[in-house]
Amino acid sequence: MRFTMAVFALQAVGLGMFSFSTLAQEPLKVSSFSTVLTEIAEQVGGAKVQVSSHVAPGVDPHEYEPKPGVLKVASSADVVLLSAKHLEGFVGKLQQVVGPNVHMLAVGDRIPSLLIKTEAGTLERVDDPHWWHSVENMQKAVRIVRDEFSKLRPESRSYYEANAQKYGKELGELKEWALGKVAELPRDRRKLVTSHEAFQYFAKEYGFTIYSVEGLTPSDQPSSRKVAELLSIIRAQKVKAVFSQDSANPKVLKQITAETGAILGPSLWADGLGTGDAGTYSGMFRHNVNAIVGGLK
Numbered sequence: 001m002r003f004t005m006a007v008f009a010l011q012a013v014g015l016g017m018f019s020f021s022t023l024a025q026e027p028l029k030v031s032s033f034s035t036v037l038t039e040i041a042e043q044v045g046g047a048k049v050q051v052s053s054h055v056a057p058g059v060d061p062h063e064y065e066p067k068p069g070v071l072k073v074a075s076s077a078d079v080v081l082l083s084a085k086h087l088e089g090f091v092g093k094l095q096q097v098v099g100p101n102v103h104m105l106a107v108g109d110r111i112p113s114l115l116i117k118t119e120a121g122t123l124e125r126v127d128d129p130h131w132w133h134s135v136e137n138m139q140k141a142v143r144i145v146r147d148e149f150s151k152l153r154p155e156s157r158s159y160y161e162a163n164a165q166k167y168g169k170e171l172g173e174l175k176e177w178a179l180g181k182v183a184e185l186p187r188d189r190r191k192l193v194t195s196h197e198a199f200q201y202f203a204k205e206y207g208f209t210i211y212s213v214e215g216l217t218p219s220d221q222p223s224s225r226k227v228a229e230l231l232s233i234i235r236a237q238k239v240k241a242v243f244s245q246d247s248a249n250p251k252v253l254k255q256i257t258a259e260t261g262a263i264l265g266p267s268l269w270a271d272g273l274g275t276g277d278a279g280t281y282s283g284m285f286r287h288n289v290n291a292i293v294g295g296l297k
Helices: 002-025 035-048 068-075 091-098 135-152 154-182 200-206 224-237 251-260 281-296
Strands: 028-032 049-053 079-082 103-106 115-117 123-127 191-194 209-212 241-245 263-268
Touching: 028 035, 035 049, 035 079, 035 135, 035 154, 068 091, 079 091, 079 135, 091 103, 103 135, 135 154, 135 200, 154 200, 154 281, 191 224, 191 281, 200 209, 209 224, 224 251, 241 251, 241 281, 251 263, 263 281
Parallel strands: 028 049, 028 079, 079 103, 191 209, 191 241, 241 263
Antiparallel strands: 115 123
16 A cells, blocks of 8 residues: 555656656747847747737838737737837737737836937937947847746756857847948038938947938928928038838938938838748848948948
């Protein structure tokens, strides 16, 4: 009898250990609402994560609204990744659906913000949400995601750390390349006129002055006064090129080029990863840097 009970106890312990081991080996379920964060999650998590990406490349995240099927997937995730800094307008709805058991990580909220300017030229208390246009910010985001994954799956901490270091090194090399490329452009030509306010973090990191036609989102249409001011600035500072963006209507920029003689440069990827060669963070960033430097030279 004692022998039978001992065997039963060992079997129960073994079953418990098996269940724990099986649970530990299950991939971390990640629900991502950012093309940039999808790449970070895949790079850091590797084979130990299952990433569901909900925002397609080229889709304007300012206007994106998750459908019921997407909300269902998010509610079954272990962690939801958001760009935040108020980029996603659906966060309140998402929080209600997913409930308290799903970790919601607003990565951008843990990165220092830059503020946008009003037409009057004063600083509003509105965060610029396009933090990923700084490679240094991307490196911070990698560490933030690494720490969150490690908290949820502590047994895989060393795995996430190794992947984060590898990806962080690649980002460091990208930043060095960008610094070298931008150095080809004289500082007095680093005047960047774009469709909407999306490149402040890039400007700070690489020494550009930014002038935007629209506001924080492509739907913020400029007043005639703002367009007139931009025309004066472009003429006075002899800006060589102005740039449209992936999700913006370049109509006003075409008017500006017609009246100033500046060329319309290649379209920039402003609101996330692009398509084709711009489908990775490195590809997107290289495309933008090459387009800006080439157009302004």
